[in-house]
Amino acid sequence: MNIVFLGIGLAKNVFQFCGLNQAGKPVYSKRIGRKELLQTVANIPACLIGIETSTGAFYWPCEFENWDIK
Numbered sequence: 001m002n003i004v005f006l007g008i009g010l011a012k013n014v015f016q017f018c019g020l021n022q023a024g025k026p027v028y029s030k031r032i033g034r035k036e037l038l039q040t041v042a043n044i045p046a047c048l049i050g051i052e053t054s055t056g057a058f059y060w061p062c063e064f065e066n067w068d069i070k
Helices: 034-042 056-066
Strands: 005-009 014-020 026-033 048-051
Touching (some): 026 034, 048 056
């Protein structure tokens, strides 16, 4: 899986992922629950992440940066 951009649609309990390759073609699509979000992002290779604008858009980037991957 060669994801260079990951878009995340935010919701209260369910999140939609769409990963694009270098050519801008969708190569990854997944719908996950809130409890799975950090682990799912940790399992995706490093890429640029775009997050839908909402109040959660300020919270989740901090969680992604500060999360201790084990």
